[in-house]
Amino acid sequence: MNPGPRDPERSYGLTIETHGLTKKFGRQVAVDGVDLAVPPGSVFGFLGPNGSGKTTTIRMLLGLASASAGTVNLLGMEMPGRFHEVLPRVGALVEGPAFYPFLSGAANLHRLDAATRHTVPATRRARVDRALDQVGLAHAAKKRVHAYSLGMKQRLGIANALLSHRDLLVLDEPTNGLDPQGTREVRHLVRSLAHNGTTVFVSSHLLAEVDQMCTHAAVMSAGKLVAQGSLADLRRSGGARIRLLTPDGGPARNVLVGLGLDCKAGDAQPGGETLLAALMPASGASSARIDGSPQARSGEVLAEDIVAQLVAAGVRVRGFVVERESLEDRFVALTGEGFDVAQ
Numbered sequence: 001m002n003p004g005p006r007d008p009e010r011s012y013g014l015t016i017e018t019h020g021l022t023k024k025f026g027r028q029v030a031v032d033g034v035d036l037a038v039p040p041g042s043v044f045g046f047l048g049p050n051g052s053g054k055t056t057t058i059r060m061l062l063g064l065a066s067a068s069a070g071t072v073n074l075l076g077m078e079m080p081g082r083f084h085e086v087l088p089r090v091g092a093l094v095e096g097p098a099f100y101p102f103l104s105g106a107a108n109l110h111r112l113d114a115a116t117r118h119t120v121p122a123t124r125r126a127r128v129d130r131a132l133d134q135v136g137l138a139h140a141a142k143k144r145v146h147a148y149s150l151g152m153k154q155r156l157g158i159a160n161a162l163l164s165h166r167d168l169l170v171l172d173e174p175t176n177g178l179d180p181q182g183t184r185e186v187r188h189l190v191r192s193l194a195h196n197g198t199t200v201f202v203s204s205h206l207l208a209e210v211d212q213m214c215t216h217a218a219v220m221s222a223g224k225l226v227a228q229g230s231l232a233d234l235r236r237s238g239g240a241r242i243r244l245l246t247p248d249g250g251p252a253r254n255v256l257v258g259l260g261l262d263c264k265a266g267d268a269q270p271g272g273e274t275l276l277a278a279l280m281p282a283s284g285a286s287s288a289r290i291d292g293s294p295q296a297r298s299g300e301v302l303a304e305d306i307v308a309q310l311v312a313a314g315v316r317v318r319g320f321v322v323e324r325e326s327l328e329d330r331f332v333a334l335t336g337e338g339f340d341v342a343q
């Protein structure tokens, strides 16, 4: 979860691994000591607000920009030292593809494939057809690219990245500038690409997009990696609080404080007073029960313990809800800024 210090065990089998990756532009530190760990087979969302350092990181991963410090391993090989071995196994879409508008989609792919070292001319036609089919453009193969929508052009860019079998696809903001239909098409495509075992690393500034497409995510904020892990872990890592409605505000407050919880007054309700308390005890306080259960291990006081103690103290409970922080709340807390959560 936490980017944390280097863990020597974690490097085994990672598709992308960086340690202390840093890029400075003059005095500005655009990427600051990033430790990425991208597991094989994941659809990995690289999430962060505009200007947080995503594109710069991606450029360093692919050897398009040199790092000021730190190391990059792709597919277990050091970059940029083993560039020639690594790059044929990596497809990339960075800063939009450039196509000849007067040529068809298929003709553009033929030209791009012919310009790539290590490609076999005899299988070119079949590979172009398969890539167009994979991105849902078989029907528009013979259409000139100037008649393509933005979404179709973006899918053609992905088709270009798919001309050979790839172990890793790196896509920088593939839905940027697309209309809702194009966005849906590209999101669907990204999800389906991972089914054949390709690891997909995709950057986005949209939380909802990462939530829909990805199995894992890393969050960038002002050049730093502030969290990474599976989406399930990221969700679980959010804090929780209780919302209690009681006519016995004073005694209820005493019970919550006695359990080490910070207690705040919520809205007054007809049934009494609303009290809010985070389940994580304030620092220095001890938890109500340490019995090895998952909740207790996380350090949070268990909701059932709170209810039991309230009842034992004679507090009348009219309402009791556990509210867990949403992924959106979590990411806003992590990045310290309003996160773009648009669809």
Ligand SMILES: Nc1ncnc2c1ncn2[C@@H]1O[C@H](COP(=O)(O)OP(=O)(O)OP(=O)(O)O)[C@@H](O)[C@H]1O
Binding pocket: 025, 030, 048, 049, 050, 051, 052, 053, 054, 055, 056, 057, 205
């Ligand atoms: N070539 C460059 N020279 C100077 N500063 C740069 C250069 N490239 C990027 N930066 C700066 O580095 C920071 C990170 O930029 P980067 O493009 O990596 O962010 P990003 O997260 O990809 O944002 P966006 O989604 O807007 O592209 C920004 O402050 C940007 O202005």
